[in-house]
Amino acid sequence: MRSLCATKIWLGAALLSVATGMTGCTTEPACFRDCVEEAPSATGGSAGTGGLETGGSFMLGTGGDDDPGTGNKPSGGGPAAGGAGSDCEGVDLKTDPNNCGECGNPCLITGADAACVNGKCTLEQCRPGRYDLNGKVGDGCEYACDGDPTNDETCNFEDDDCDGLKDEGFDLDSDPETCGSCKPCDLLHATAKCEVGVCKVDECEPGFFKIGDDDASGCNYPCQYRDKNKAVCTPPAAGQPNPNGCGVEVCDDVDQDCDGDFGDVEDENSACSDFCFNDSCEGECSFGTTQCIGSVLVCIPGKTPTAEVCDGKDNDCNGTPDDGFELDTNTENCGACGNSCVGKLPHAFGKCVNSACVIDLCETDYGDYDKTKAGCELCPVTPVRPESCNGKDDDCNGVVDDGTLTPPATGASAGVNSFCKQRSGTLCDNVPIRCDKAAGGWVCDYPEHVETAAGKVVITESLCDGWDGNCDGQKDEAFLDLGKTCNDGKLGVCLDFGKIACSPTDATKTFCNISLPPNPPASSAEVCNGLDDDCDGDIDEGTDEMVRIKRNGLDFFIDVYEASRPDATDSAVGTDETHRCGVADRLPWTNASFDEASEACLASGKRLCHIKELEEACEGLNNDAYPYGNAYVLATCNGADAPGSAAAPTGSFMSCFSDDGVYDLSGNVSEWSDSKQGATTGTPKYDIMSLHGGSFLTPQNGLTCKFDFDVISTNAVLPSLGFRCCDDP
Numbered sequence: 206m207r208s209l210c211a212t213k214i215w216l217g218a219a220l221l222s223v224a225t226g227m228t229g230c231t232t233e234p235a236c237f238r239d240c241v242e243e244a245p246s247a248t249g250g251s252a253g254t255g256g257l258e259t260g261g262s263f264m265l266g267t268g269g270d271d272d273p274g275t276g277n278k279p280s281g282g283g284p285a286a287g288g289a290g291s292d293c294e295g296v297d298l299k300t301d302p303n304n305c306g307e308c309g310n311p312c313l314i315t316g317a318d319a320a321c322v323n324g325k326c327t328l329e330q331c332r333p334g335r336y337d338l339n340g341k342v343g344d345g346c347e348y349a350c351d352g353d354p355t356n357d358e359t360c361n362f363e364d365d366d367c368d369g370l371k372d373e374g375f376d377l378d379s380d381p382e383t384c385g386s387c388k389p390c391d392l393l394h395a396t397a398k399c400e401v402g403v404c405k406v407d408e409c410e411p412g413f414f415k416i417g418d419d420d421a422s423g424c425n426y427p428c429q430y431r432d433k434n435k436a437v438c439t440p441p442a443a444g445q446p447n448p449n450g451c452g453v454e455v456c457d458d459v460d461q462d463c464d465g466d467f468g469d470v471e472d473e474n475s476a477c478s479d480f481c482f483n484d485s486c487e488g489e490c491s492f493g494t495t496q497c498i499g500s501v502l503v504c505i506p507g508k509t510p511t512a513e514v515c516d517g518k519d520n521d522c523n524g525t526p527d528d529g530f531e532l533d534t535n536t537e538n539c540g541a542c543g544n545s546c547v548g549k550l551p552h553a554f555g556k557c558v559n560s561a562c563v564i565d566l567c568e569t570d571y572g573d574y575d576k577t578k579a580g581c582e583l584c585p586v587t588p589v590r591p592e593s594c595n596g597k598d599d600d601c602n603g604v605v606d607d608g609t610l611t612p613p614a615t616g617a618s619a620g621v622n623s624f625c626k627q628r629s630g631t632l633c634d635n636v637p638i639r640c641d642k643a644a645g646g647w648v649c650d651y652p653e654h655v656e657t658a659a660g661k662v663v664i665t666e667s668l669c670d671g672w673d674g675n676c677d678g679q680k681d682e683a684f685l686d687l688g689k690t691c692n693d694g695k696l697g698v699c700l701d702f703g704k705i706a707c708s709p710t711d712a713t714k715t716f717c718n719i720s721l722p723p724n725p726p727a728s729s730a731e732v733c734n735g736l737d738d739d740c741d742g743d744i745d746e747g748t749d750e751m752v753r754i755k756r757n758g759l760d761f762f763i764d765v766y767e768a769s770r771p772d773a774t775d776s777a778v779g780t781d782e783t784h785r786c787g788v789a790d791r792l793p794w795t796n797a798s799f800d801e802a803s804e805a806c807l808a809s810g811k812r813l814c815h816i817k818e819l820e821e822a823c824e825g826l827n828n829d830a831y832p833y834g835n836a837y838v839l840a841t842c843n844g845a846d847a848p849g850s851a852a853a854p855t856g857s858f859m860s861c862f863s864d865d866g867v868y869d870l871s872g873n874v875s876e877w878s879d880s881k882q883g884a885t886t887g888t889p890k891y892d893i894m895s896l897h898g899g900s901f902l903t904p905q906n907g908l909t910c911k912f913d914f915d916v917i918s919t920n921a922v923l924p925s926l927g928f929r930c931c932d933d934p
Contacts, residue, residue, distance in 0.1 A: 299324045303839050311838045313860040315345035318834065332864060333826050338369050349866070360387035378402050393423030414463050428463035456497040477504035488519025488526065515542035533560045551580030574598055575605065596645030606642050613638070613647060625649035626662040626676055633662065633676035669707035669715055681707065684715055691717035697737025697744075701725045733786035735771030745771060749809070750787050751932065752865050754822055763814060763822050764929040766855040767793040767869050767876065768805065775854040784808035785930060789856035793874050793927040799894055799919035802877045802928035811930035816880035816913060818931055819897040823871065823910035825864030830909050832863035832870045837905055842872035845904045852901055852925070871908045874927035875900045875915060882916045891918040900925035 293301075293308035298321075302312040305321035312319035312326035316335035320327050328342050335346035336354075350367035358365050360375040360383050375383050381390040381399045390397035390404035394413040397404050406415050409424035416426045477493045486492050491507035510522040515530040515538045530538055536546045539557035546555030546562035553573075556565040564573055567581035574582045575598065582598060590599040594612070598605045613624040615638050624647065625636040632655045641648040648660055654672035656663045666674040666683045673680050681687055686705045693701045703719035728740040733748035751762040769791035770779035778792045785794060785805040794805070799813075806812050814822075829835045832842070840847045842861035856868040863870055880895040896915040899907040902925050907915065917926070 302326070302836075309839070311841065313838065313841060314342070315347065315860070316349070317346045334864065336367055362387065392420070393425050395424040426463070456502045486522065487524050488522040490522035517542055533557070550578070552583070553581045574601065594640035594647050596642050606640050610640050612640070615649070625651070628676045628678070631673055631676040631678060668712040670712045671707060686715060691719075693717065693719050695725075695740060696742045697728075697740035698726050699728055699740035733771060733788050735781045735783065745784065745786065748786065748788065749811075750789075752867060753934065754818075754865055756826075757821060759818060759821050760934055761814075761818050762932040762934065763818060763865075763867060764811075764931070765789075765867055766791075767874060767927050767929050768802070769855060770794050775857075785811075785928075787929065789868075790854045792854055793852050793869075795852060795874055795924050795927045796922045797877075797926070797928065798922055799877055799892075803879075806928070806930035809930060811932045813877055813879040813928060814931035816878040816895045816897055819870065819876065819878055820910050820913075822865060822867050823863055823898070827864070829864075830911070832867070832910065833860055837908075842869065842908060843901045844872040844899060844908045845902055847872065847901065850901060852927070870898050870910070872899055872903060873901060874898075874925055875903070875923075877926070877928040885918050891920050893918050896926070 293304050296304050296308070298304055298306055298308070300321050302319055302321045304310060305312050305326050306324035312321055314326065314328050317331050317337070318329045320329040326342075328337065328345060331337055331346035334349060334351065336348040336350055337346045338348045341347075348367070348369060350364055352363065352365045352367045354367050356365040356367075358370075358373055358375075360372050360377075362371055364371050372387070375387070377383050377385055377387070378401055379399050381397045381404065384390050384397075384399035384404050385402035390399060392404060392406055394410040395415070396407045398407040399405070403420075405420045406423060409415055412427055412429060413424035414426045414428055415422075415424045477495050486507070488510075489508060490510055493504045493507040495502055496505050511520045513519075513521045513527065513529055515527050515532075517526060519526040521528075527542065530542070532538055532540055532542070534557050536555070536557050538544060539546050539562050540560035544562075546557055549555050549562050550564055552568045552571040553564045554566040554568075555562045557563075561578075563578055564581065567573060571581035571583050573580075592599045592602075592606065592608045592610065594606050594610045596605060600608075614622060615624040615627070616635055617623075617627055617629070619627070625638055626633045626649070627636070628634065632652050636652075637650045638647055639650060640646070644660070649657075651657060651662065654670065654674055655676060656666060656668060656674040663675050666681060668674055669681045669684045669687070671680060684705075684707070687707070689705045691703055691705050693703070695701065701719045701724065703717050703721050705715050706718040708714040708716045729738050731737075731739045731746060731748055733745045735744065737744050750765040752765055753762050754760075764787035766787050766789055768785035768787055770781050771783065771786050772781040773779035773786070773791040773794070775790050775792065778795065782801070782805065785808070794802075797805070803813050823832045824830075825832065827835070831837060838860075841858065843849075843853050843858050847858070852874050855873075856862075858869065858873070861871060861873075862868045875896040876898050878895045878897055881892050882895055883893045885891045885893060893916050895913055896917055897913070899912065899915070906912065917923075
């Protein structure tokens with residue numbers, strides 16, 4: 206009896222017709238080979254003949270398996286090869302690593318080959334590059350190391366002998382041969398010592414000196430001791446300056462004490478002067494200073510005396526400021542320098558009495574009618590004018606603005622001719638009026654918050670204070686941005702928003718009030734989520750999890766995990782398609798065409814992987830058939846025999862990783878490669894690309910590292926099809 210597989214192949218809606226002469230098939234269910242349920246053998250075709258091409262889909266011709274001749278029955282137990290639902294009849298539960306102790310219990314140990322002994326899983330041996338340092342079977346060969354236990358440890362910040370320690374036996378704190386960085390100290394003209402991992406000068410070579418505290422430059426100052434004042438000169442310890450012993454500094458343009466300073470001689474910078482009185486410089490004068498110029502010690506003059514002027518200073522350095530200027534009687538400097546009484550009092554000639562300007566004489570036709578010191582006033586003799594509110598003594602009775610004065614019309618009854626601005630319902634409602642002598646006329650007593658200029662209410666408000674300052678019925682209307690949304694200018698998730706409001710410190714300005722909730726989160730470590738978590742202006746930088754693989758003529762970086770959208774979670778695929786994230790515990794990015802996958806990698810500065818790169822990453826160091834080993838282990842990866850029937854979060858099948866630590870290279874979702882296998886016919890025409898790894902729909906045989914019959918056109922979009930990215934070193 207033949208199964209349905211013997212006459213049907215999988216027809217994917219997104220698969221277009223394959224160019225004439227091409228072979229290949231998808232690895233989804235029911236399309237591997239002719240499947241025979243009961244016949245032990247049958248005559249097969251020559252690996253596929255014929256084929257029917259119809260508008261955008263294709264069917265492979267019928268035939269046998271990939272080996273022409275006698276057809277073979279599919280391997281694996283149970284009613285369907287490699288499928289779920291197999292029983293354990295005939296299986297030794299004490300020794301079978303796929304059914305250890307009980308049916309369906311595979312032995313899976315991290316980084317190790319496992320065995321089943323007496324029905325219990327044991328660690329048989331560690332895989333290359335993995336070591337069991339703690340002796341615990343539970344976490345397997347937990348330590349990954351590129352070294353070898355037979356190696357001798359060298360100082361290189363690596364664990365050469367794979368014992369869990371780096372550079373043991375080397376002293377990086379005090380040994381000058383490995384000081385701080387596994388490198389010997391090399392200081393100019395000096396022997397070195399190591400202090401807390403930093404190279405320091407121990408001794409200088411003869412004739413060389415260390416200037417200051419700069420040990421990194423070594424002893425870079427050449428100098429020979431000279432001393433004109435001693436018959437015998439014994440220098441101090443090699444390389445040390447000697448300011449007080451051998452090599453006393455003198456003014457001769459030579460560095461006798463070898464401290465890098467040619468002018469630190471005795472008596473230099475001391476006070477000197479030929480003009481200060483009694484060796485004391487007062488007022489604006491100052492001593493000079495001695496300086497060594499060439500080989501001569503000279504006196505550089507200070508500030509000398511000048512003629513006394515009235516400025517509050519002792520210009521002539523005699524100890525008395527402004528002597529000769531009588532400030533209590535001097536008309537030009539009355540009470541203070543520069544305070545002139547000339548023109549100070551209106552219509553009067555002034556003089557200085559007891560340091561104050563007073564009236565001496567009035568101008569013609571003016572008199573001091575108010576008997577004050579404010580100046581002289583004009584008063585006509587005839588005719589006598591009636592008193593009015595103008596700040597003057599119109600009736601010449603010696604009193605300004607006295608008597609009964611008639612104010613101008615104001616208030617609501619005056620209408621538009623009101624002297625004071627009138628508008629009911631505002632601050633300008635029934636404003637009182639009064640005569641102000643100082644102002645020289647009638648003034649309106651507007652209440653607080655009304656803005657005025659020259660006694661009149663302003664047309665346009667200048668203050669942002671929450672008041673109707675120009676009595677037009679609107680508040681702060683001149684500030685057009687009030688209430689608009691603003692932000693604090695920070696970057697990323699730290700950006701906070703607020704509303705434009707009046708400044709609490711400057712009523713002429715507004716500010717962005719960001720004290721309103723909600724508050725943004727604080728800066729945090731960057732994760733791949735489509736956000737600028739560390740608030741530096743860059744999104745998801747430095748979050749790539751990739752490993753480098755360099756063997757068999759290939760050298761490339763590859764994502765540790767299948768690509769996911771930046772806003773994906775372990776339960777949602779997300780919608781952000783700006784770039785890819787390659788991190789654990791995210792639902793993979795599926796339903797992406799070849800072009801969309803390529804653009805997502807390019808946006809991250811990467812590229813799609815070549816099929817050979819995906820195969821090399823899967824096979825590992827030992828060219829295994831599966832990423833976890835050479836023997837198929839049931840449900841180790843998310844294939845058709847694993848629980849569920851959908852893509853799982855990346856890395857959630859914890860034992861489905863290669864020797865290089867790359868997850869899900871077998872199962873979960875098929876992955877686009879950048880390897881072209883041909884093109885479709887018809888219009889439009891699409892390239893046909895190789896896929897790798899199989900998906901959650903793929904049976905055992907399609908989950909191998911080398912299975913390369915899985916091809917699809919570039920416009921295909923499937924829930925079982927995703928991608929990961931690679932990069933060049």
